[in-house]
Amino acid sequence: MDFAYDARTEELRERLLAFMTEHVYPAEQTAEEQRAAQDSPWSTVPVLEELKAEARKQGLWNLFLPDEEYGAGLSNLQYAPLAEITGRSPQLAPTALNCAAPDTGNMELLAQFGSPEQRARWLEPLLAGGIRSAFAMTEPDVASSDATNIGTRIRREGDAYVVTGRKWYISGAMHPDCAVFIVMGKTDPDGADVRRQQSMVLVPRDTPGVEVRRAMSVYGYEDHYHGGHAEVVFHDVRVPASALVGEEGGGFAIAQARLGPGRIHHCMRLIGMAERAIELMCRRALDRTAFGAPLARQGVVREWIADARVQVEQLRLLVLKTAWLMDTVGNRGAHTEIQAIKIATPRAVVQILDDAVQLHGAAGVSQDYPLAHLWASARTLRLADGPDEVHQRSLARRELKRHA
Numbered sequence: 001m002d003f004a005y006d007a008r009t010e011e012l013r014e015r016l017l018a019f020m021t022e023h024v025y026p027a028e029q030t031a032e033e034q035r036a037a038q039d040s041p042w043s044t045v046p047v048l049e050e051l052k053a054e055a056r057k058q059g060l061w062n063l064f065l066p067d068e069e070y071g072a073g074l075s076n077l078q079y080a081p082l083a084e085i086t087g088r089s090p091q092l093a094p095t096a097l098n099c100a101a102p103d104t105g106n107m108e109l110l111a112q113f114g115s116p117e118q119r120a121r122w123l124e125p126l127l128a129g130g131i132r133s134a135f136a137m138t139e140p141d142v143a144s145s146d147a148t149n150i151g152t153r154i155r156r157e158g159d160a161y162v163v164t165g166r167k168w169y170i171s172g173a174m175h176p177d178c179a180v181f182i183v184m185g186k187t188d189p190d191g192a193d194v195r196r197q198q199s200m201v202l203v204p205r206d207t208p209g210v211e212v213r214r215a216m217s218v219y220g221y222e223d224h225y226h227g228g229h230a231e232v233v234f235h236d237v238r239v240p241a242s243a244l245v246g247e248e249g250g251g252f253a254i255a256q257a258r259l260g261p262g263r264i265h266h267c268m269r270l271i272g273m274a275e276r277a278i279e280l281m282c283r284r285a286l287d288r289t290a291f292g293a294p295l296a297r298q299g300v301v302r303e304w305i306a307d308a309r310v311q312v313e314q315l316r317l318l319v320l321k322t323a324w325l326m327d328t329v330g331n332r333g334a335h336t337e338i339q340a341i342k343i344a345t346p347r348a349v350v351q352i353l354d355d356a357v358q359l360h361g362a363a364g365v366s367q368d369y370p371l372a373h374l375w376a377s378a379r380t381l382r383l384a385d386g387p388d389e390v391h392q393r394s395l396a397r398r399e400l401k402r403h404a
């Protein structure tokens with residue numbers, strides 16, 4: 001077993017680390033100031049557009065996309081360590097590199113399942129970073145972690161589909177550049193096979209009947225840089241039949257395929273967040289003195305730091321193994337590991353961030369440090385892309401089968 005990154009990954013890591021130091025970290029404060037000075041919190045901040053231009057110039061662009069024709073052609077194993085680095089500044093870095101969710105999953109989906117016409121209209125501008133997109137599956141009225149519950153209807157009427165339903169927590173939908181929704185709904189609600197009832201259609205945001213109703217908050221944060229998480233209502237929205245992605249009844253399978261690489265990206269970014277938290281913890285522990293000694297001398301502080309390091313090393317190995325399995329035996333072969341990283345990583349990183357907040361005292365929950373916002377983001381990943389319990393259920397079912 002070789003634990004070293006290959007030469008291409010190493011080279012990209014070095015360039016990306018330099019980009020973070022020279023451009024991204026210094027832009028964090030500027031971005032906040034620019035956003036505060038704007039009329040709408042959803043407007044794009046100029047410094048982020050500058051970061052995008054610089055990343056593109058440096059060839060640090062679309063690194064997530066394994067497709068050689070459209071993306072950088074990196075394997076999951078090669079991209080994973082780069083996603084980790086972007087996680088150190090999750091508000092800016094993923095977008096700066098055109099590697100932010102939900103666009104990454106949507107681009108993968110279009111590259112894999114889109115028709116040539118759909119790819120020309122939506123994938124190409126997404127790859128160029130000119131537009132954003134959203135993926136609309138979750139509904140407030142049903143337990144949406146079970147996709148068979150989805151209530152949105154997609155009815156065929158002549159050469160059109162008519163979409164009717166209400167979605168929420170649709171990431172990116174508040175972004176002024178969000179031009180298209182990939183909407184999951186039922187084309188065959190009474191079909192015998194509950195996994196063939198769903199389909200996906202592409203709905204341009206400016207189609208009559210699309211209502212982006214409100215921004216949902218996440219522990220009070222609205223995630224302005226990422227276009228927030230919106231409630232979106234589709235009032236009998238009519239799109240041409242050519243807006244169907246893949247085939248009728250294929251929505252469930254496409255949704256499954258979309259989530260695999262995204263989970264690696266989320267987990268590696270979480271590990272990047274944890275690394276940043278450890279760095280902040282160590283600096284704070286060395287800098288501050290209480291009751292006659294630096295905090296770094298306190299046993300409990302050392303325990304937090306040591307536990308964090310142990311967790312991060314374990315998690316990184318597990319996520320990299322999962323990425324390697326996805327590259328070598330595919331999503332299905334990596335099923336157990338994909339579930340495992342999605343269960344283990346957010347939980348552990350939430351704890352690390354919580355300890356880091358504690359060590360910082362009031363500063364930890366304040367807007368002057370990134371820790372509170374990082375904590376809120378990490379905590380939501382115990383829900384988003386499927387709650388822990390659903391992954392545990394599915395992993396345990398497979399494990400039990402092996403021994404039945």
Ligand SMILES: Cc1cc2nc3c(=O)[nH]c(=O)nc-3n(C[C@H](O)[C@H](O)[C@H](O)COP(=O)(O)OP(=O)(O)OC[C@H]3O[C@@H](n4cnc5c(N)ncnc54)[C@H](O)[C@@H]3O)c2cc1C
Pocket residue numbers: 102135136137138139142143144145146168169170171172218229380383384385386387388389390393
């Ligand atoms: C920040 C954020 C961003 C999101 N972005 C998007 C997006 O872009 N697009 C989108 O479509 N959705 C998005 N979501 C929604 C997310 O995917 C759903 O919240 C998630 O799938 C859970 O669905 P639900 O909220 O309907 O919870 P429910 O399905 O109602 O589940 C609630 C709880 O029930 C329990 N539960 C459910 N099933 C089981 C089970 N089998 N065994 C044991 N317990 C169970 C779990 O504890 C679970 O947390 C986002 C959510 C958040 C918080």
